[in-house]
Amino acid sequence: MSLKNTGHIISVIGAGLAGCEAAWSAARYGIRVRLYEMKPERFSPAHKYAGFAELVCSNSLKASRLGSAAGLLKTEMELLGSLTVPCAKANAVEAGGALAVDRERFSDSVTAAIKENELIEVIPGEVRDIGEAKSGSDIVIIATGPLTDGELAQQISQLCGEGLSFYDAAAPIVSYDSLDKDKVFFASRYGRGGDDYINCPMSREEYQAFRNALLTAERVQLKDFETHPFSVYEGCMPIEVLASRGEDAMRFGPMKPVGIDDPKTGRRPYAVVQLRRENREATLFNLVGFQTNLKFTEQKRVFSMIPGLENAEFFRYGVMHRNTFINSPELLNADFSMRERPEIFFAGQMTGVEGYMESAASGIIAGTVAARRLLGLEPVRLPAETMTGALSAYISDPYRSGSFQPMGANMGILPDIGVRIKDKRERYEAYAERAVGALRKELDRVG
Ligand SMILES: Cc1cc2nc3c(=O)[nH]c(=O)nc-3n(C[C@H](O)[C@H](O)[C@H](O)COP(=O)(O)OP(=O)(O)OC[C@H]3O[C@@H](n4cnc5c(N)ncnc54)[C@H](O)[C@@H]3O)c2cc1C
Structure with a gap:
């Protein structure tokens, strides 16, 4: 790729995973970056660490195997010219099938690559004003991460209207295929809305055993800055906290059975867990009102007690933590630019992608799209079959604008492959091969 100065400038705010990738990708096209x-x-x-692309918690970038969602994502990122994936591989530590890194060496190597790049100028200091950071540049990419606060957060809030959230309150998502269809039934409360919901009916004994399991399950330890605004916003109370409020609290809340008769018995069940469509294709469903702070292993154990979910495949577990993110389905195009202000891009966790590598991947896309646009080059259109394409489509699909919750890479967001492959490992390998083939084809097309 040409390294000659093109005369264009892109400003990137935040040298985290997304910001470093965005800067690197734009510089690959000869664009000057601030x-x-x-x-x-x-x-x-x-x-805590002064270096760029700091991993703030786990040092794992998840599975390496191509036939896994995380492995596929990293493979695609490498094809798209990632900086962080090669730096991670160069600083890997033993971690079985996962790509885990020595976090300081990883950060040091990303920082060195950025600082040595003659097209990237690092400007130290907190950005409080987007206009000031953008001044003199053609495009600005905001990549300040899930803990963005202060004046910048206020500015982003103004830019996005009502569309800024500060907490994740996400319920688990399961695949339709993995539900026991003999135990669940489609129905809406009082028959309103047709077959919009899948209902998992519970008897009194099942409800009590489920509640006891919820009350004794292990929870995630929250950091001080993650304490929840439950007192302010009861609507996002974790299901285990609701369960602790009294024996019937859940039955008067999200597990309310009124207006729902089980077609098998013709009677109203004692309690009901409702599942709502997560995507247009109706391959994924979320557990309505089941935002939770239980550990992931505990979610699998306890939620598998719900009739019909005994063998459920979880594509996302519930989370509740501090996470600043914008209502991307309302605001962003699939290329991470703003619909109303195309000279402003967002990248990273604040766009509603969830995870280190997902954030980094969105930075590659934003930086690449911005650079190609400035140079008048054909846009890269990430195929829907790719993990990067599916994540971009996920965050920008207006279908989700009412109830948008962040999403990490998972095979459930890829379009159906059309052939039945029973073995899960083989099925995922087929999805991954299809994705890599589609991405290579697109990259060949745009040269
Ligand atoms: C506590 C916590 C733990 C997490 N743990 C994991 C995990 O274990 N695994 C996982 O996959 N994901 C995890 N995530 C989610 C997510 O993957 C990470 O937050 C990831 O770092 C997001 O990348 P990013 O580039 O969007 O933001 P960040 O990596 O946070 O980068 C943002 C950068 O912008 C800078 N910045 C912020 N505001 C300004 C400003 N006004 N001016 C200039 N610079 C600014 C910051 O200093 C930072 O360097 C976690 C998130 C949090 C909050």
């Missing part, structure tokens, strides 16, 4: 980073002048409550 990369703003507030560390070490100011650290968020989770950041």
